[in-house]
Amino acid sequence: MSFSKWIGAAIGWSFGGPLGAIIGMALGGIVDGITDGDGSPLLGERQSDRRGSRDPYRQQRTSQSQQRPRTQSGDFEVSLLVLASIVIKADGKQDQRELDFVRQQFTNMYGKERANHAFKLFKNVTKQTISTRQVCTQIRVMMDHPSRLQLIHFLFGIAKADGIVTEDELKQIYTIAGYLNISNRDFESIKAMFYNSSDNAYKILEISKSVTDDEVKKAYRRMAKKYHPDRVSHLGKEHQAGAEEKFRQVQQAYEHIQKERGFK
Structure with a gap:
């Protein structure tokens, strides 16, 4: 080209x-x-x-x-x-x-x-x-x-x-x-994906450690929807990898909290 x-x-x-x-x-x-x-x-x-x-x-x-x-x-x-x-x-x-x-x-x-x-x-x-x-x-x-x-x-x-x-x-x-x-919450969520700290999983899901298990589940569904790769599909497949990385980190954050709290 x-x-x-x-x-x-x-x-x-x-x-x-x-x-x-x-x-x-x-x-x-x-x-x-x-x-x-x-x-x-x-x-x-x-x-x-x-x-x-x-x-x-x-x-x-x-x-x-x-x-x-x-x-x-x-x-x-x-x-x-x-x-x-x-x-x-x-x-x-x-x-x-x-x-x-x-x-x-x-x-x-x-x-x-x-x-x-x-x-x-x-x-x-x-x-x-x-x-x-x-x-x-x-x-x-x-x-x-x-x-x-x-x-x-x-x-x-x-x-x-x-x-x-x-x-x-x-x-x-x-x-x-x-x-x-x-928003500041969205900024802190993305920022947490690049730092290592004990509360990063909660920051990625835009919640505090004091929330209930049900609220964790709701937050996960909300963030999975917000960061789903399909939301930027109009940019072309070349940008899917970055979107998939954000989505993967949301999943990992949720799994970390699941394991920490012991719920399914």
Whole structure:
């Protein structure tokens, strides 16, 4: 797949608003005059769309009653690239293990060729100064809640790639989660999947240790539904592995509490 075809596949609502400006600048550092199938400048056309009435981000902001557009794999990929670049710079340095994690995750999700294109773009994105609030506002407006939860899970994976989530990284992910309208309970649930402590199983299920066995069972059913991989099936099979990992951790948390309390 050529670079221009890959970009063409990745373009959706993410090529409007601040995300589009960031990706456009990153593309400018890679190739000059990318063209689409009819030979016209691909980037130039999309920049024109952003200025015109067809900009989906602008339309969504001005009409809250308008239906949220369906997030596709490319939109998720672009959002991931930008947010990952923010987290990876949170502690003032770019650890090679974190960069390797990003590349490996892209390879696992998209295959080697597409991952190479994405990582090339990612490295140019990391060179930019990005407004976290503006980017997250666009993602919050345009992206469904299950997909936003998946973004937070991935960001914790990046931060943990070097063996520890630093305080600066944690604060940055917390800030991103807030801008994405992720509740504190959901944030703590995903965070607990990357830490080892005696009450992590309860945090993953978003309950306290004082709840009854019946409440544990109800919490498990609720969380299994919230994190079920089918909730992000619209993103494509490439994102199922991450969703399945969250779902698996919910199951493991429930089994841990079952064993600890001795109920079935």
